[in-house]
Amino acid sequence: MIVSRFAPSPNGSLHLGHAYAAIVAHDLVRERGGRFLLRIEDIDGERSRHELADEFRADLEWLGLEWEEVPAQSTRLASYEETARELLHRGLLYPCTCTRADIQAAEPRFGPEGAIYPGTCKGRLLDPEKPAALRLDVDRAMAEVGEIFWEDELAGLIMADPRPFGDVVLVRKDAPASYHLAMTLDDAADGVTLVTRGQDLFALTHVHRVLQALLDLPVPDWHHHPILVDETGQKLAKRRGSPSLADRRLAGEDGRELADALRAEEFPTGISLVST
Ligand code: GLU
Ligand code: ZN
Numbered sequence: 011m012i013v014s015r016f017a018p019s020p021n022g023s024l025h026l027g028h029a030y031a032a033i034v035a036h037d038l039v040r041e042r043g044g045r046f047l048l049r050i051e052d053i054d055g056e057r058s059r060h061e062l063a064d065e066f067r068a069d070l071e072w073l074g075l076e077w078e079e080v081p082a083q084s085t086r087l088a089s090y091e092e093t094a095r096e097l098l099h100r101g102l103l104y105p106c107t108c109t110r111a112d113i114q115a116a117e118p119r120f121g122p123e124g125a126i127y128p129g130t131c132k133g134r135l136l137d138p139e140k141p142a143a144l145r146l147d148v149d150r151a152m153a154e155v156g157e158i159f160w161e162d163e164l165a166g167l168i169m170a171d172p173r174p175f176g177d178v179v180l181v182r183k184d185a186p187a188s189y190h191l192a193m194t195l196d197d198a199a200d201g202v203t204l205v206t207r208g209q210d211l212f213a214l215t216h217v218h219r220v221l222q223a224l225l226d227l228p229v230p231d232w233h234h235h236p237i238l239v240d241e242t243g244q245k246l247a248k249r250r251g252s253p254s255l256a257d258r259r260l261a262g263e264d265g266r267e268l269a270d271a272l273r274a275e276e277f278p279t280g281i282s283l284v285s286t
Contacts, residue, residue, distance in 0.1 A: 011042030014204045019051045020062035023254035024069050027238040027246040030272050032142040034235045035206035036075045047200055050082040053185050053192060069255040072183060072265030080200045083192050090187035093195060093225065094144060103180060104132040104149055105142035122213045126176035144181035148172055155223035160215055172216040194218045198227040205230050208237040209286045210245060236285040
């Protein structure tokens with residue numbers, strides 16, 4: 011059975027872009043008789059605001075979506091820690107104590123996610139006294155997994171190459187996992203067979219695919235959909251004046267009508283869908 015999910019982080023209210031993403035994931039699986047999951051990705055330290063999860067549920071209900079909720083990331087920390095220990099033991103992770111300033115000072119190259127970590131700490135051993143992030147040794151990881159592929163429903167078959175991201179952080183200094191590790195483990199644990207999300211996350215799938223190969227996890231398909239942008243071509247965000255779904259809901263707007271408009275790709279003035 012096909013299983014997809016919507017996995018919002020409760021760092022801020024949802025806006026139209028999130029509504030579009032949730033509807034795409036929901037409709038893709040519902041029309042194929044599958045399951046649509048909601049997972050709250052709340053391991054962002056102080057930026058995670060738990061009260062927002064209730065707001066998200068109210069927003070999705072208002073849009074007329076039906077979902078099954080799976081446990082939030084904050085309840086799964088033990089599984090992240092266990093996997094990180096295993097990868098560390100296999101020599102695939104190394105501790106890094108660099109600050110952003112250290113990385114800038116090393117005059118890094120720039121990749122899809124900003125500065126690429128220059129590998130300053132590579133080969134270092136863990137010192138339990140010193141808090142450190144754990145980075146994936148991507149060259150070593152690639153040597154282990156060899157040539158692997160991933161399949162996007164829109165973009166087709168793609169060879170996994172996470173090297174443009176450098177040695178990404180898998181365990182943050184302040185959290186037992188990074189987004190990459192947590193989300194990859196959770197999608198496997200939740201039985202997700204179709205990872206549906208915006209094209210802004212497309213390139214990161216290279217990293218996730220390699221993690222799946224290293225950890226022998228089942229491999230889903232992906233559906234990276236076009237994303238909504240404002241007049242300036244930037245992703246919608248509440249801080250740039252895009253009203254939240256909660257604002258619209260509380261102002262009495264009809265959520266199901268809004269959902270149908272998004273399905274028909276009818277967007278408010280200034281907002282459009284772009285394919286990258
Ligand atoms: N929590 C992530 C976000 O809100 C989810 C991304 C994903 O679907 O993998 O951006
Ligand atoms: Zn470092």
